Structure formats: C-alpha cells, structure tokens
Amino acid sequence: MTGRIAELMRALGARIVNNWVWRLGVAIRFLWLTLRESGPSFRRFHLTIREIYFAGVLSLVVIMVSGLFVGMVLGLQGYDTLVRFGSSEVLGTLVALTLVRELGPVVAGLLFASRAGSAITAEIGLMKATEQLAAMEMMAVDPIARVVAPRFWAGVISMPVLAALFSAMGVFGGYLVGVRLIGVDEGSFWSQMQASVDFREDIVNGFIKSLVFGIAVTWIAVYEGYDAPPTAEGVSGATTRTVVTSSLAILALDVVLTALMFRGQ
Amino acid sequence: MATSNLVEVEDVTFSYDERQVLKNINLVVPKGRVVAIMGLSGCGKTTLLRLIGGALRPNHGEVRVAGRAINRLSDDELFALRRKMGMLFQFGALFTDMSSFDNVAFQMREHTNLPESLIRDLALMKLQAVGLRGAADLMPSELSGGMARRVALARSIALDPMLMMYDEPFTGLDPISLGVIGQLIRRLNDSLGATSIVVTHDVAEALELVDYVYYMSTGKVEFHGTPDQIRAAGLPSLRQFVYGEPDGPVPFHYPAPEYRQDLLAQ
C-alpha cells in the first residue's frame, strides 16, 4: 500500500517537474533570448508596427464594445445597490474605480489573450509547422529577432492602450446608463468620481497592471507558438494552452499586484 | 583534395536522443556538380542536409563546407556562411504573410543595404529566371504547388549562393511542374556556377539530372556512383529502389508474428 502511494507521489512529482518547472525554465530562457534579440524590433520599427496592427488595431472593436457593455452593466447594478443606501451620487466613483483598478486591465487582458494571444500562437506555430522558421534560419535570419521579438513588443505596447480604452469606454457606458438613462445628477457623478479617483494610486497602478498582463500574455503566446509541435494538432493544442495559461496568469498576477498596490487602503 | 570539393562529410554519426539516424557517413560534393542523396523515407537524408546546413551538429565526425568545419563555427560565422547557401524546403516554406516578390526580396532586404529600386530589379530578375515574374504580386496562398516551389527556388537563389540544397524538391508535384523544377535545378546550377545537393526519393527524375548519386539506407551510404553505375548496379536493395518493386530486401510487410498465428490467437 505504501509502495503504491510512493509510486503515485513520484508520478505526480515527475508530472509537475516535467510539465511546469522544466517548461517554465525553457520559457524564461526563451524570454531572455527574445529580449536579447529585440534590437531589430526598434531599429526597424515598421516590423513592430505591422504586429501592433494585428495585435492592437484588430482588437480595438471588441475591446471598445466590451468596455461599453461592462460599464453599462456596472451602471445598472451599481445604481441598484447604491440607491438602497441613498448614495446613488457615488455611482461615478464606483464605476470608475472598478474599471480603472480591476476590470479594465483584467477583462481587457482576458479578451486580448483570446483575441490576439491565440492569433500570435497560431501564426508562429504554423510558421514553424510549414518550415518557414527553419527556412528563415537557413537564410541566416534569426527567427527570434525577426518573428518573435516584434510580436512580443507589439503585444506589450498594445495591451496598456487597450486596457485604457476599455476603462474609458466603460466609464462612458456607466455615464450613459447612470446619467442619461437613470438620471443620476451629472455634476455629482463626475465630481464624486474625480474626488475619489487618484491619478497615481488608481490610474498609474491600473496602467502598471495592464503592462504586466501584456508582458505575461504575449510572452506565453510567443513561447507556446515557438514551442508547438509542428503538426495541426500541435498548433491547435498550443493555441488552447495560450488562452488557458494566460487567463490563469492574468487572474493570479492580479491577486498579487492588487495585494501589493492597494494594501491597507 | 579540399579545394575541388565544396562539401565534405567525414565519418559522421548522428542520433536524435536514443535513435541513431546516421552511421559513419562519408560523402563529398565536388564543386559545380549536382549530387543526389537518395534513399527511402526516413533513412536520414533530410538529417544529413540539416547537418550540412549547420542546423544540427554531429555526435561524431566532421562536416566541412568550403573547407570550414561547420560543427566548430560560432553562431556568427555560421550565419555568415549560410548567406552563401540556399535551401529549397520540401513544400517551399514561403512566408505566407508576404507576396511572392517580398519573399524573393526578403534576404536582400535583410542582408544588404541595397536601395529599394535595385532590390526590385534583382528580385524581378530572379522571378524571371523561374518564369514567374508575372506572379510577383500574388500571395503564396494564391499560387499552385508547383508555382510556390518555383517562387521558393527564386527566393533561395536570391543572393547567388555557392551551395544549393534541395529537400525533396519533387514531392507532390504534377508531371509538368516536376519536369520544370528538375530542369531549373540543373540550369540554375550551371548558370550560377553553384554546387547543388538534391535529397530525393524520386529516382527517375533524379537520375536524369544529376552528376553523381549517393544511395542511403538505414543511416548508411550503401552505394555511390554516376547515374549509369546506379542503373547497372546489382545491389538488390538498390534495384528494388530504382525500379520501384514492392517486395524485396525491403519487405512489404512491417515485422509481425505470422499471420496464421495472429488469426488463430484469441
């Protein structure tokens, strides 16, 4: 019996080490290579611009529409709750703080992972499966410098912009519902918001969050693509893993960052 | 004679993890010649090509290109050497996000500081050489298999390489495209003054166009000689390969217990 348990423990340990610890090590080394080969992404910025188009511009619509909807829901739900305490005038505060501190970076990050992250993984994975990366290497061009790094930086640049857009659209959505539809006083909506949203504490911290999420999602996406087995199943599996892993990473990092940033306030 | 051989493979052994793929391979490719490496699928031909291109390093032995040991070069030196090599991949491996023209111009833009007008002339010249100048603005997805292979060929000769490598250039092509590619390999080799290595299992096509043949089987060079010598050779496994006989030294059946026993066993 003890033998069986020991056997199970050993199998579990091997799984953890092989699937997580070992892969994490490879991924960190990959990130280091990417950073080291990042020169061309900035010297020839049009490479990165192209990828910003695919990662950022093409995510614009989904991010803006989602932000608007989330803000409207916050307006409705927030009003419903606040009115019971007779403090519907702090609706602006509620909407803005929720978005800027939490929902902006987190929901935009999740959408970004499934919209842009999966596309990056699939694209790099397919390039690998069709030997495009090998061909590039044979042409004495480093695929990490030419393919991976521009996508990585495009994601890192796009993500904070998208999160800010999400929050801004959300505040606007909350305004539409709260002020235009329900009739909360416009003046107190904005002034209450402005009185309690702090630039450094809330806006900057939200920005830092979105930047960290952007790094995490794009790192996972380029790594999974580059590491994908060069087959159809391999690429589709890697794409799924990108979405799952980066969503988990966003939520876990959010806990850590929130604990660090908003401690005791 | 190091001077007259562009590629020399000396006593090379290579294995992926446990599985030994190449055993004590010796092979030379003289300058200006078109040499075929033939053999069954999975006999290590492509691996050999990757060793010559420096994508893999041998466990034992030495690969020399233009007199320089590939496995002892630093990354930078290897990249410098690769600029003088061209490789045509099995399915072309065109960059799917670029037009034919940009594919051909890719290396010129990456490795030279030529003005865009000159790059345009050069790239169109390369496309003209493979007869596809008219397809310059098409995307790879709009090209047929044979056309894609020709664009890839134009791309691999973009910087006038001294060594051309072809990995299964004939796979999946219709007879016309196949003939076109075969002719191009020969013509480009002679007009560029390059040296070519063709890895293939398409015997009929290869024997027509190459100068010398290495026949490989299970990780070893079984036989080498001119096409005529190959045709005349009496080696049973080579005969089976050349004439495409289904059964012979390479059995039709994958090893299995006897059929009757398998049927009776419940």
Place this chain on the structure above:
Amino acid sequence: MMTRKELDLWVGIFAVIGIGAMLFLSLKVANLASFSSADTYPILAKFDNIGALKVRAPVKSAGVVVGRVSEIRFDNESFEAVVTLNVDGRYKFPKDSSAKILTSGLLGEQYIGLTPGGDSVNLKGGDTLKLTQSAVVLENLIGQFLYNKAAEGEGKK
C-alpha cells in the same frame, strides 16, 4: 495585403485613440489637471481619535476639496494619531486654523474639515495645527447617552 502606409495610418489612429483614452482617464476621471500633486504643502494635525479616517481622504474647507490626507501614523510619545494633510498650494490658511474629522452623510466616508482662524500669519509647510477635534465615535456617543440617562434616573429616586 496592406501597404506599409496603410498600416502606419491604422497604427497611428490606434495610438491617437489610446492617448485620448489615457488623457480622458487622467483628466476627466482622476481630475489630474485641477489638482496636481506637485504644488502641495504638508500640514500636520494631531488627533486623539481619528475614527475611520483613511489615507487619501479629502481635506475640505467650506465644502471645497483643498487637499488630501497623505499619511496617518501613531505617535508613541503623546499616544495620539498624527495625520499629514497635503494642502493644495493655491490655498492659504491662517496659522490658527482648526481641523475636525467629519463624516459626509450619516454613514459616508470621513474627511477632514479645515476651519480658518483669524491670524494674519499663514500656515507654512510642516506646521502643526494647534486646534483639532477628533472623530465622533458612534459607540462612545451612545454609551455617553445611556450613562446620562442612567444618571438622570438615579437623580430622580
């Protein structure tokens, strides 16, 4: 396939919208323009009890936000709470002004109310307010009320 010019245009639009969103968040949501943290001066105030006052609570005078609480700590010698108020540099207050901890609404957040005094000298950065009034703690209030009632009852007997 898009040309490089079109790509540049779209990415340019993306950047403009993004910067617009960030400006909107900074200026309209956080109201950075009207209250920049650069030109503020700190004033200290000691309280016996700060109740539920928090860092970043507003400092108001005549109902107008004139600053924010930047730090709260406990002075282990006088056993008092020391609150640092960052007051907007545009507003000057006489040296004998007083600070109260007030509550907005019955259950709202707590803030500091500054009542200007009559001195001709103004407060400078680092000064300490002499007159303060602590937070009203509801439990104490109720306790006192009950005690008084009880005392009244005793007296009647």
